[in-house]
Amino acid sequence: MMLNCKQASHLLSQSMERKLPLWQRLSLRLHLMLCDACTQFSRQLHLLRAAIGRLGRRLENDETLKLSDEARRRITAAMASRSASDAEARRNPDQNLTD
């Protein structure tokens, strides 16, 4: 079966997710031998993967990104309220059942 570019591009994207069946790999290889546009597309897919990974790691290591003071206060308050209600539940186990 001869693939057109639309089919080939969909298979190329799928090949980033799973090992394609043999016949699809062969059809793709044949298509890529004849098609410069899909060959470029295939390179772009691999480059996208590498670049997205790099962007993610860059964010993860960017120490200028911090929890805002406001978020920190909110989280601290939520934690305090949680431990207060936990303590309350420990003091009044029976009452807690009916709440």
Add this chain to the structure above:
Amino acid sequence: MASPENSHDWLTEHGDYLYRYALARLRDPHLAEDVVQETMLAAMQGSGYAGKSSPRTWLTGILKHKIIDQFRRQSREVLLETPEEVADEAPGMDEFFHDDGHWSEPPQAWGEPASLLQQDQFLQTLQDCMDRLPKKLARIFLLREVEETDNEEICKELDISPSNAWVMLYRARMGLRKCLEMNWLGAR
């Protein structure tokens, strides 16, 4: 069980790290703050920190689950709105191809990968393009590419079929490469 004092120390010491970790995956400051809060609350409960790994590793493990939960909540919402849209074989691709299946605008050579990956401008444009993707596509794409979740896991977590996942990832990649060609290659 973790004492409350411990938990507050964890927020002080690891809060910024957890926030960045979440931000790299969710790309949304408010959602990232929310999952850090959920993580800290979860860390206060249950069997707690057992000391088998560093607190940071342990907290990051909790955070990962909270991020997946967040993806799942959001994706369910948008998927429910448009169930038929992702069901076709390759829907919504007509803007990229002629009727005979040829590219309407053939993909261009982008240049040497190693040097591109060093270019801040390329990475920044990619970030801008990610921000412009439809949210549900951006999320599944990040889950796949940054969290490196495999397809089986994605389908399980988001409750979609493998072919749905492939189509959504395909559409995300097509959208990104087109956006990059217009805004980065075109601007060079």
